[in-house]
Amino acid sequence: MKKLFTTLSNIWKIEDLRVRIINTLLFLLIYRIGSFVVLPGVDPASLNSQNAKEGLLGLLNMFAGGSFSRSSIFALGVMPYISASIVVQLLGIAVPYFAKMQKEGESGRNKINQWTRYLTVAITIAQSIAYSRAQITPEAKLIGEPLFTILSTFVLTAGTLFVMWLGEKITDKGIGNGVSLIIMVGIIAQLPGAFVTEFQTRTSGSGGLITFIVEIVALILVVMFTILIVQGTRKIAVQYAKRMVGNKQYGGVRQYIPLKVNAAGVMPIIFAQALMFIPATIPQFVPSLATNSVLMSLSNYNSWAHNVLFAVLIILFTYFYTAITVNPTQMSDDMKKNGGFIPGVKPGKTTADYIDDVISKITLPGSIFLAIIAIIPALASVVGVNSLFARFFGGTSLIILVGVVLDTLQQIESHLLMRHYDGLMKTGRIKGRSAVPAATGTVPPAI
CATH class of the missing domain: 1.10.3370.10 (SecY subunit domain)
Incomplete structure (x- = not known):
């Protein structure tokens, strides 16, 4: 126990490490608060979240910290980014253009990250449309179609991009x-x-x-x-x-x-x-x-x-x-x-x-x-x-x-x-x- 307190004391003494840990906790707190903010035009009391807790949807809901079943603005989390990253990595094996970028050092990595972000936006838009139409029941929608789908797609896409930004900030400053x-x-x-x-x-x-x-x-x-x-x-x-x-x-x-x-x-x-x-x-x-x-x-x-x-x-x-x-x-x-x-x-x-x-x-x-x-x-x-x-x-x-x-x-x-x-x-x-x-x-x- 004494060793534990000594280690924690040493961690707190290092200013750079202390600031990074505090930044990380604050960014994660922002993410958790956002995961409870429901999409505009959705009645939380009418949501049927049981279907989002089983099978593949249950796995996605776990990765999103429950945001998926709550129809939160962060409902899709970082999964579109993960999907885009996997696709880009496989393209680096099958497509010579991407394979060449992987060997170009820092400039190549920057290009790959840019492609990953573009693909993330495309995947998020597609998943947002499917989510707003299939996951949210008509009884829970307070806004008529197609305005609800358009609004939800915009908010969900912005939410995923914001979570990506949080992740990058944690990596840089946390x-x-x-x-x-x-x-x-x-x-x-x-x-x-x-x-x-x-x-x-x-x-x-x-x-x-x-x-x-x-x-x-x-x-x-x-x-x-x-x-x-x-x-x-x-x-x-x-x-x-x-x-x-x-x-x-x-x-x-x-x-x-x-x-x-x-x-x-x-x-x-x-x-x-x-x-x-x-x-x-x-x-x-x-x-x-x-x-x-x-x-x-x-x-x-x-x-x-x-x-x-x-x-x-x-x-x-x-x-x-x-x-x-x-x-x-x-x-x-x-x-x-x-x-x-x-x-x-x-x-x-x-x-x-x-x-x-x-x-x-x-x-x-x-x-x-x-x-x-x-x-x-x-x-x-x-x-x-x-x-x-x-x-x-x-x-x-x-x-x-x-x-x-x-x-x-x-x-x-x-x-x-x-x-x-x-x-x-x-x-x-x-x-x-x-x-x-x-x-x-x-x-x-x-x-």
Whole structure:
């Protein structure tokens, strides 16, 4: 406890760090206040928010901190920006023009960010129109159409752009990645309500207090397991040759390339979830298939068929996303240019093949563990855990929470160590999370 108070005191003594933390809290407070401001022309009492708490809409509502179900001006949150970032990143792989921009350094990144913003506006407008027409019931609309749709589209688009601006301000003047922190705050905002509901359910007779304590212990173990997956690395030793520059000797040291066990982050779960919503969408276009047993089974989030297919898709997407984001050939070329080599491995293609082989071997257990984390919420629901509380047992939300918290703590520790204070831990260092797409800056999000 004394160590904790000493660390907090050291953090407060560093003026720059203190100002950044205060700025971050103020910006996040602005976001949370805005999430309760209802769209103009909407009657809050007539809203049917139950449909926005299940399935894909429930996931979006969690990322938006409940704004989606409340028809807030921030109802869409930063999800259009995350979607645009993912699209731009995939374009960087498939389209030579975007691939060239990614290699142009700072100017290229500025161009990519500009394209991402333009695409964000287009996606937000499309989603705003769909939201105002499909999510808000006619009974809740106090303004007639089409004026209501036009007004809501304008306000929702402005709200998303304002949230993007808040995220950028947090990144520049605060601590941590702004967009990731906004998503994390939205997820955490749902935790107290879910916790209280689960506690009341258990203590009122469904399982008792002992069952609730067992659930909390299980949640802690799952969080620890997730941290191991996020932090896990396979280090490859790299030796740098000695070279003389004037009277000084450079090189001759051994360093390590840390290859993440889960290099793909949360993206495989996001891609797999997008595909798993297809079976539930098909009956809306083909009503005759509404009673199809296969589609019904795949649409049931607690069924074995759904979760087995979900896990397989996550494993496949983990390999796919790792393959397009980690380039062994480029790593080998960069190593060769800097006079580095892996002991016992020839430079060039042999080194690239060696790195690729190591990545393939560590990706398999990483993908399996990621799939296990993703299906734990469904297993928790099967054993009787409240569906909202079960979401914190794994899946996208837990990985984002762990990644963002570790990343923020790592930045705080860097400020402390830079000014010769002790770090946040007595031994070791907080590594932070794995690298995220440059366009997103999140686990989409952190993100």
